[in-house]
Amino acid sequence: MTLTNNTSLYTALARTAALKSGSTASNSSSGSSTDFTQLFLTMMMTMNMNKNSDSDSGSGSSFGLDINTLIMPIMMNLLEKMQSQQLRGERTQAVGSAPTPAGTPVSGVLTQAYHSGHNGLDFGIVEGTEIKSTMDGKVIYSGWNTQGYGNLVIVENGDYQTYYAHLSSLNLQVGDTVRKGMTLGLSGNTGNSTGPHLHYEIRRNGIAIDPTRLTLNTETGMTV
Numbered sequence: 001m002t003l004t005n006n007t008s009l010y011t012a013l014a015r016t017a018a019l020k021s022g023s024t025a026s027n028s029s030s031g032s033s034t035d036f037t038q039l040f041l042t043m044m045m046t047m048n049m050n051k052n053s054d055s056d057s058g059s060g061s062s063f064g065l066d067i068n069t070l071i072m073p074i075m076m077n078l079l080e081k082m083q084s085q086q087l088r089g090e091r092t093q094a095v096g097s098a099p100t101p102a103g104t105p106v107s108g109v110l111t112q113a114y115h116s117g118h119n120g121l122d123f124g125i126v127e128g129t130e131i132k133s134t135m136d137g138k139v140i141y142s143g144w145n146t147q148g149y150g151n152l153v154i155v156e157n158g159d160y161q162t163y164y165a166h167l168s169s170l171n172l173q174v175g176d177t178v179r180k181g182m183t184l185g186l187s188g189n190t191g192n193s194t195g196p197h198l199h200y201e202i203r204r205n206g207i208a209i210d211p212t213r214l215t216l217n218t219e220t221g222m223t224v
């Protein structure tokens with residue numbers, strides 16, 4: 001293979017690769033596995049060309065430089081795509097055998113129901129009662145909250161977040177994996193609270209929903 005043939009072939013490949021790189025960048029939101037396959041094939045072919053031109057001509061340094069500048073944007077594009085897909089997966093994928101909240105976080109008297117001025121359920125209990133997670137998930141908050149929740153734990157799984165407020169002590173840290181029934185902390189009277197109780201809240205995609213059915217449905221025996 002002569003250098004002239006290599007050059008024309010390389011130019012054709014470069015055009016194809018540049019075209020693919022441009023098209024995937026503009027369509028990044030609808031990236032498919034076909035795009036990946038095509039990009040990888042192009043990259044592999046281009047790299048093989050580089051090897052061949054080195055051995056044939058004996059002076060492939062200028063080729064190497066051109067190919068590097070061609071490949072880098074494609075690889076960066078692929079990397080960004082993979083990372084964004086991974087992040088999306090981590091944020092939305094539900095995990096565990098109990099991925100949705102069910103049952104009560106504590107045995108106690110319901111002292112305030114859910115209504116337009118109250119985002120959750122209040123359970124009257126003595127301070128120091130163990131508060132248990134109502135679902136599998138991950139701790140995304142465990143600490144002091146300045147908006148009235150006092151010591152607050154938030155467990156997330158997929159679209160769901162469960163809030164456990166006014167606690168006296170906290171057992172877990174952000175990032176900890178939680179199983180349904182695991183103790184998150186001890187109940188208390190911290191924050192905007194007029195007496196010892198647990199304020200329990202269920203949110204879906206950050207918006208508080210009425211937790212009554214999921215929490216107090218005794219027919220299905222959903223208690224922890």
Ligand SMILES: [Zn+2]
Pocket residue numbers: 112118120121122198199200
């Ligand atoms: Zn409350």
